[in-house]
Amino acid sequence: MIERREFGYFTFGQKIMIRHVSLKSPSELFELIKKATPLHMYYSAAHYRYPQAPMEEKVWLGAELIFDIDADHLNLPCKERHDFSICEDCRSMLSPTSERCSTCGSIKVRRTDWVCENCIEAAKGEIHKLLEFLEVDFGISYSKISVNFSGNRGFHTVVNDEGLFTLDQMSRKEITDYILGSGLDFALYGIPIDRRRYPSAKFEYTDGSWRGRLARAAFEVIKDLHKPRIADRMVKLIGNKEYNKLLQIKDSLLKSWLDSPKWDALKPSVTKAIATLAIEEARGMIDSIVTTDIHRLIRLTNTLNGKTGFLAKKLEHDTLDQFNPFTDAVVMPDEPCRVHVIYMPKTRILDEWYGPYKNEYVKIPTYLAVLLLCKGIATIT
Amino acid sequence: MSILLSLEMIAKYPFTKAAKDYVSSLRIDIESLGSPEFARVYERAKFRVEEALERGGKSYEVGDVSVIMDRDLEVELLSFPLALFIVAAIDDDFATRRFGLVEAIRAEKLISKERLEVIEVLATEELGFNLKRVKKKLDKDYELAIHFTDYLREASRFNATEWKLINRYLENGYVNITQRELARLMRSSIERYIITRVKSIGSVRPLDYMREFVKEQKDKLLSRKYKIESSTFGPLPNSWPPCMKALYQNLIKGESLSHFANFAFASFLLNVGISVDDIVNIYSNRSDFDEKVARYQIEHIAGMRGSRTKYTSPSCSTMQTHGLCIEQGRLCGRIKNPLSYVRRFRRFKNQQ
Known part of the structure; x- marks a missing residue:
């Protein structure tokens, strides 16, 4: 159905996207790519009667259900360590939060997001949660879901199911909220989070839907109470004193929760904190704007991402776990190339370590040089 | 054959295909329904229209059987x-929507008294819902589940938190629902269908025998509209940001907004100094308008009730998450809250 889609692309050096392009066949698409050599190539998840028309005249016929997971939105601790900024005037490397260059005083400071294997692993974890939501809760079959590497820091998931094609924006918002765990009403679930009386609700770990998910995640939260990841957030919610009390009774609490959750065994405020963290652990961190936008353009699968030179590769379900962009998405040639690098953290690409580089001329393989050039942290000499 | 094929069933549910087929097999045209032998049909049709436009379905809501159905099927x-046909001849958007709503309420009342088998047939065969039988004991006993796409088509517009998908039991694509909840979903679907039926008739001239009644109804609608316009602030204020202008225009057209959109708009109006009375008036164009409910909610946002918190309008980024921001703020310059637009506009005016 290529003729129903809208295409759009950026060319080198151009800041405005060329949009509303309509193509009749895959061969027209290949011709366009060869002729325009786009920096980024996009297509619409939506189908239109007139894809080339301006937005309000396109006539929307439906759209695939799409999800975007980006390591950048996961608040990962590694981000602080590897992101940085550079001054566009004097080309010095700055801390990621700088607004003004400390060397020349310029305000033309550009932030550079780096990506590491930890970022990719975290994004994969979210993809696995998302896939479970889609398959188990929404009953969408495996064969209708495809996962692509975005070519930078995340993954796109596309559901191509005719039955879901005409879901409107509000329905997609509900699906988004469901996956993000947003708007869950503890009282409706019978979880006592204040002093009101609730009908006793029977939870089973084997339950489906958020009911079972909440139960299982809450058990894990209690089990991992001592781990910093949980402890820090728990202290923020209930304070040190309550947290220490909770930690002391952890073992007996786990024992009483062994068969099924006993929400009412604790103070309402503590129950609420556990349930809140359980949602945070169990939800899939998708970008809500992407999924609810029924006119969204997304990166065309198996094209180059102009921010990295990596391939936005279609992944098979059984290769997702092993996928590593620094080996599997590298497609540029390996001929050595001389570039001036402003800064590059220590990086492993195609099983070889490089850097760290700081303000120096280096001879590196083309695929790495392209990555640095695309990120704007190196120049050709 | 289908359970629906009895005169009683098609009289109860006249929007069904079975009913439509039966009526057209009688070969009676609208013109002849004006003759004395059909006087009762005309009376009953007028009642249906007045019930919708004047009483907003109040007589149906109390569940009075003699009002819900004429004895003669x-x-x-x-x-x-x-x-x-009469509603099409009245040719007024508000009237059409109100008629759809009230006929659907009537159907919901009748549906909720049916056996499960009948409801299933109506829902699947007439409304195209994908249903299945389940047995699940949660807070209630559930016997039915509906595919999430059919569920969302209707329920994503409902405001109560128990209708939010995340607060439902969703397994393998199906959402558990009670019979009563199914009847509520069916009501929305029927409402939309009836509105489409009226619109598909197009604008028609009233026939002689109904001319006086149609004119009467049109006059009443006109005076109601005049009341709304004269009591509010007239044309759309220039000082409002595009998002709020869009919400206002939708409301004036009588479209229903999401709970969040209503909250955003009402809190915005209160913050720019518009009175509760005027806001209630703007909302009176909704087909399901109920003054008591609207007033209570607006007073709540104004901090005159409940927690006494006076709400400011949601920020631009929240508006964006809910899909209410227009062109990603391109028309607004750098602001973080729709209220800033108004303040900046006023400051600019003052300088001039």
Whole structure:
């Protein structure tokens, strides 16, 4: 159905996207790519009667259900360590939060997001949660879901199911909220989070839907109470004193929760904190704007991402776990190339370590040089 | 054959295909329904229209059987297409929507008294819902589940938190629902269908025998509209940001907004100094308008009730998450809250 889609692309050096392009066949698409050599190539998840028309005249016929997971939105601790900024005037490397260059005083400071294997692993974890939501809760079959590497820091998931094609924006918002765990009403679930009386609700770990998910995640939260990841957030919610009390009774609490959750065994405020963290652990961190936008353009699968030179590769379900962009998405040639690098953290690409580089001329393989050039942290000499 | 094929069933549910087929097999045209032998049909059709426009379905809501159905099933059945025609002749958007809503409320009342088998047939065969039987004991006993796409088509517009998908039991694509909840979902679907039926008739000239009644109804609608316009602030204020202008225009057209959109708009109006009375008036164009409910909610946002918190309007980024921001703020310059637009506009005006 290529003729129903809208295409759009950026060319080198151009800041405005060329949009509303309509193509009749895959061969027209290949011709366009060869002729325009786009920096980024996009297509619409939506189908239109007139894809080339301006937005309000396109006539929307439906759209695939799409999800975007980006390591950048996961608040990962590694981000602080590897992101940085550079001054566009004097080309010095700055801390990621700088607004003004400390060397020349310029305000033309550009932030550079780096990506590491930890970022990719975290994004994969979210993809696995998302896939479970889609398959188990929404009953969408495996064969209708495809996962692509975005070519930078995340993954796109596309559901191509005719039955879901005409879901409107509000329905997609509900699906988004469901996956993000947003708007869950503890009282409706019978979880006592204040002093009101609730009908006793029977939870089973084997339950489906958020009911079972909440139960299982809450058990894990209690089990991992001592781990910093949980402890820090728990202290923020209930304070040190309550947290220490909770930690002391952890073992007996786990024992009483062994068969099924006993929400009412604790103070309402503590129950609420556990349930809140359980949602945070169990939800899939998708970008809500992407999924609810029924006119969204997304990166065309198996094209180059102009921010990295990596391939936005279609992944098979059984290769997702092993996928590593620094080996599997590298497609540029390996001929050595001389570039001036402003800064590059220590990086492993195609099983070889490089850097760290700081303000120096280096001879590196083309695929790495392209990555640095695309990120704007190196120049050709 | 289908459970629906009895005169009683099609009289109860005149929007069904079975009913439509039966009526057209009688070969009676709208013109002849004006003759004395069909006087009761005309009376009943007028009642249906007035019930919708004047009483907003109040008589149906109390569940008075004698009002919900005429004793003569043929009269009851024939009055429906005639009422559709009359509403089309009134040719007013508000009237059409209100008629759809009230007829759907009537159907919901009847549906909720049916056996499960009948409801299933109506929902699947007539409304195209994908249903299945389940047995699940949660807070309630559930016997039915509906595919999430059919569920969302209706329920994503409902405001109560128990309708939010995340607060439902969703397994393998199906959402558990009770019979009563199914009837509520069916009501929305029927409402949309009836509105489409009226619109598909197009604008027609009233026939001689109904001319006076149609004119009467049009006059009443006109005076109601005049009341709304004269009591509010007239044309759309220039000082409002595009998002709020869009919400206002939708409301004036009588479209229903999401709970969040209503909250955003009402809190915005209160913050720019518009009175509760005027806001209630703006909302009176909704087909399901109920003054008591609207006033309570607006007073709540104003901090006159409940927690006494006075709400400011949601930020631009929240508006964006809910899909209410227009062109990603391109028309607004750098602001973080729709209220800033108004302040900046006023400051600019003052400088001039």
